[in-house]
Each structure stands twice: as C-alpha cells, then as structure tokens.
Amino acid sequence: SVPMKRTDNFWIGTIPEHWNVVQVRRVYSVILGKMLATKPAYSSDTYEEYVCAKDVHFDGVDLSDLKQMWFSTSEKQQYKIEANDLLIVEGGAGAGNAALVEEPLDRDIYVQNSIHIVRPKSNRATTKFLAYWMRSMVKRNYMTFVCSVATIPHYTKDKVMSTVMPLPPENEQKEIVRYLDNECEKINNLITKKHSQIATLQELKNSLISDVVTGKIDVRNVTVPEYEHVDDIVDDDSENNEETETDGEEA
8 A cells, every 4th residue: 555666676576665675784783603612712711502503493493402612701792692683594504594582591502603693783673574584585595596505505794794685664574573473373373283183193094004903903894895807098009009019920
C-alpha cells in the first residue's frame, strides 16, 4: 500500500520508497575473532571456551561441546560474546551462517577467527533483522557469488561489511522480525510434529518386523493372496526384433 522503488540491486530488487539501501558497515560494527592460540602469550592469560564455525547455525549457537584456547585480558574484553550479538561464520561449508545470541550467556565465552561478531552502531538497525537478511542471502546462494569457492569459501570481514542490505525504519524492522518469528514458529512446530509422526511409524514398523521374525506374532493362519501371473509388457519394436532374429536363425 506504499509507493515502491527499484534499487537496481539484484539481491534486493524493489522495496518501499521510504526504505534505504546501505552497506552493513554503515550501521553495524564487525569484529573478527581471535586466531587460534595453543600457548599463553602472557602469564596472566587464561584458558577459555570459544565458539568456532561448527557451533554456529541458523537455528542457534551450540554451546554443548566447545573447544578452549588461551586469551589475554584485553582479548577477553574484545572477543567476549554479549547478548544481542549476531555471530556470522567466516569460512568453510557454512560460510555466512548466522545466529543471534538473544539472551546473556550463563558463562563467559569468546569467538575464534572463524566467527564474526556483528553489533549495531545505533538504534537505526536491529541485529535480528540482519540475521533474517543473512539467512535470505545464504539460501539464495549469495556466498557462491561473493566468495571464491575454488578452495574454501571465506566470508571475510571486508565482505561482511560490504554486504548490501535494505534498511527500513527501526519500527518496521521490529514489525518484520515479529512477523517472521511468528510464522517461522508455526512452520517449525509443523515440522516437529511431522518428524514425531515419522519416528512413531518407524518404531511401529521395526516392532512389527521384530515380533514376526521372533515368533511373537503367529502368522500361520494369515491368508496370503494367490500369486497372479502378469505378462511382461513388450513394445512392438521388441517383438519385431525378436521375429526378425528368429527368421534369420531359421534361414
């Protein structure tokens, strides 16, 4: 119901006229995590848990099996994960995968350099809106376009900051996020229900097979339908070929 405008950007297309188009760097700061450190650089360094590429997925951050390395005091301040941080995978098969840390963590956890921490510079932008935008871009193969995939794709800090995005007013960003949260929850619930039904049917099938082959179910009096012979379907060309071969043999 509002006037629209063309952006001439392949990934964005047409948007409401009052929206802006910006690079991520305009409204977000990006921090690339710490390089792997197997030894302490200072006596004050501590051995801490960190998040790497394997832990970040669109459905969340997996904190169940984290690795550890050494961090200095200043590095812990720089690379600590905070509530409302958006974590984006830098490289590998999951390049561009993003997960929002919506609540404060129950312990101090940091990021390794396979992860970017993205934070809004002001209230002009919300991290969850960017999280949905990143998911859209990845699912539309943006990483193949922007990263060199000849070896291992790398969604570098500069590439993250140079990514173009639509920027609605803050209240509209929040409205879009609320809508997507509600609709995605409905779909996720349906998926969960279907998976549960499939698992139940699988258990039923396995149980049936087990009970029959171990004799728990007596199938001796079960009526088995008589076998009905069905002639093979042969096309006309095949029949002609067979006749020709037969004639040749007889000749």
